[in-house]
Amino acid sequence: MFRGAIAIFWRDLLVLRRSLLSELLAVIAYPLTLYLAFGIGLRGYIADVDGVPYALFIAPGLISMTAVSAAFNDSAWSVWFHRRVQRTIEEYRVTPITVYDIVIGKIFSGFAQGTIKGFAVALVIFILTPFRFPPAHLLAYLPFIFLGSMIFSCVGTICGTMIDKPENIGRVEAVVIVPLIFMSGIFFPLSSYPKEAFAVISLFPTTAIFEGARQALLNGRVAQLSVGILLATAVIAFAASALTFNRKMSE
Amino acid sequence: MTYALEIDGLSKVYGTMRAVDTFSLRVQRGTIFGLLGPNGAGKTTLIRMLTTLLRPSAGSARIEGHDILSSARTVRSMIGVVPQDNNLDRYLTCRENLVLHARMYAMASAEYNRRIDELLELIGLTNRQHDFPDTFSGGMQRRLVVARALVHQPRILFLDEPTTGLDPQSRRAVWNYVQSLTPQMTIFLTTHYMDEADTLCDRIVIMDHGRALVDGTAAELKERLAHAHMYELEFSSDGERYEKLLRELPFVRNLQRTGNSFRLALTGEEFLKPLMDRIGGDDIRKICLKEPSLEDVFIELTGKEVRE
Ligand SMILES: Nc1ncnc2c1ncn2[C@@H]1O[C@H](COP(=O)(O)OP(=O)(O)OP(=O)(O)O)[C@@H](O)[C@H]1O
Ligand SMILES: [Mg+2]
Secondary structure: OOHHHHHHHHHHHHHHHHHHHHHHHHHHHHHHHHHHHHHHHOOOOOOOEOOEOHHHHHHHHHHHHHHHHHHHHHHHHHHHHHHHHOOHHHHHHOOOOOHHHHHHHHHHHHHHHHHHHHHHHHHHHHHHOOOOOOHHHHHHHHHHHHHHHHHHHHHHHHHHHHOOOHHHHHHHHHHHHHHHHHHOOOOOOHHHOOHHHHHHHOOOHHHHHHHHHHHHHHHOOOOHHHHHHHHHHHHHHHHHHHHHHHHHHOO | OOEEEEEEEEEEEEOOEEEEEEEEEEEEOOOEEEEEOOOOOOHHHHHHHHOOOOOOOEEEEEEOOEEOOOOHHHHHHHEEEEOOOOOOOOOOOHHHHHHHHHHHOOOOHHHHHHHHHHHHHHOOOHHHOOOOHHHOOHHHHHHHHHHHHHOOOOOEEEEEOOOOOOOHHHHHHHHHHHHHHOOOOEEEEEEOOHHHHHHHOOEEEEEEOOEEEEEEOHHHHHHHOOOOEEEEEEEOOOHHHHHHHHHHOOOEEEEEEEOOEEEEEEOOHHHHHHHHHHHOOOOEEEEEEEOOOHHHHHHHHHOHHHHO
C-alpha cells in the first residue's frame, strides 16, 4: 500500500538532501529581506500593532509565507518538470504503482519542502530578533504550518498538472498566489480592511493560515475556526489534486 | 496459452486521424518481434497503448493473458518498457535510477542490489554507477534505460527504437544483449533500421498509417519481392541527370539513389531492353540483378521515398 508514494517521496528527499544548503540560503534570503526592511527599517515609523512590536507582528506571517510558497513552488515545478521535461512520470506509470501513488508522493514532497523551509526561516528570525516566542507556542503553530503547506502543495500539484507552459505557472503565482498571501494580513492587521472586505477576506484559507499562525505564535492560542477552515480546505484541495492528476493521466 | 501478446482490432484516433487503425496481432512467447514503419506510422502510439500509458479508442489487447484495460496493474508488473526518448531522472545517479525503479516494484533491497550489480556489469557501467546520466554518452544512457526496464525481470520487454542514434558498435552490443534475453523473455521492438529487423527479429510486421501491411519472417518478406526485378546501376558521372531520366520511366519503381549508383525495380523483365535504350551505354559502369533486401520490401510497401 502506497509503496509507490513512498518510493517517490524517498527520491525527492534524496534529491533535496543534496541541494539543501544552497536551497535554504536562497529561500531564506527573501523573507529575511522583508523582515529587515519592514521589521527593522520601518521600526521608527510604525507604532506597535495592538501592543505587539511590528517586527514581532510580521514574523509569523513571514515564516508561514515561506512555507506555503515553497510548498506551492516545489509541487508545481516538480510535477511539471517530471511530466513535461524529464517525462519521468511515464517511467513511474509503466510500473505497477497507481496514479494516486504519484500524486500523493508529490504532495508529500511539497509539504516536506514547505515545512523544512518554514522552520529554517523561523530559526533565522529567532536568532536575529530580540523577541522570543515561548517554545510552547511553537506547538500551537504546528497545525498551521502543516495544513498550510499541505494545501499549497495540493494547489501546486494542480497547477503543475494542468499547466503545460512554464511561464503560465509563474503567472498563476504572480496573479493568484502572491496577492492571496499578501492580502491575508502578513504586514497589517486585518482590522485595517473596510468592514465588508473584512467579512470576505476572513474566510480565505490564507487568512486562516496567517491569522492562525500569528495567534498561535504570539499568544499560544489555537484558533479553532481557523483550523477547521484549513482542515476542510486541505481535504478539498487534496481530493481536487488527486482527481485532476488522475484525469490528466488518462487523457 | 502460448501467446505473450494478443491484440484485437486496437485503434487510436486523434480527431480525424487514425494513428493506429484496427490493428491485430499475435506474438509467440520467447520470440523477438519487430515492428517496422516510417515516421508517423503509429509504432509509438501502439506501444503506448500496450504499456497502459494511452487509452485505446477501440479494440482490446492482452499481455500474458491479462487485459491491458481491466488488469492494467498486473500487465504493468509483467512488462519492461524502453521508451523512444530516454526518460532518465537526471537528478539521480545511474544506480539510484535503477534503485528507484526497483522500489516501485517493492523489491527487497538485498534482491535488487544483487540484480542491479549484475545489470551494471552487463551493460558495462559498473564504474560509472555513481555518476549522473547527464555525463553519459547517448549510447550509455540508452543502455541504462534498457537496464532499468530489466531490473524487475519482466516477462515481455517493449523497446521503442532501441538503437536510434547509436554508433554501429553500440548497436551491435544492444542486439547481442537483446538476443541473449530470449527465450525466457518475449521482445517487442520497433525500428527504422532494416538491418536491425533482418538480423534480430524472428518475425516482422511492417506498418504504415496505423495499419499492418505485411507480416512474416525477414526471408518471407523478401520472398514477396522475389518476382520483382531489382537492379543495381552505376554511372560514372551525372547522377543528377540520370535520376531525372529514370524517374520519368513508367516501368521503373522504388528508385533509390546514392551518388551515382541506383537501385531500382522494373515492373517486368521485358523492360530491361527499353531501360538500356533510354540510358544509353556511355556512362554506365555497372548493371546487375540484385536479391531484394528488406529495405526494398519496405519501400515497395510504404512508398516512403515518394512521400518524403
Ligand atoms: N497526442 C497526439 N495528438 C495528435 N496526434 C498524435 C498524437 N500522438 C501521435 N499523434 C500522431 O499519430 C501518428 C503516429 O505517431 P507515432 O508517434 O505513433 O508514430 P511512430 O511510428 O512512432 O513514428 P516515429 O518513427 O517518428 O517515432 C502521427 O501522425 C502523429 O502525428
Ligand atoms: Mg515513435
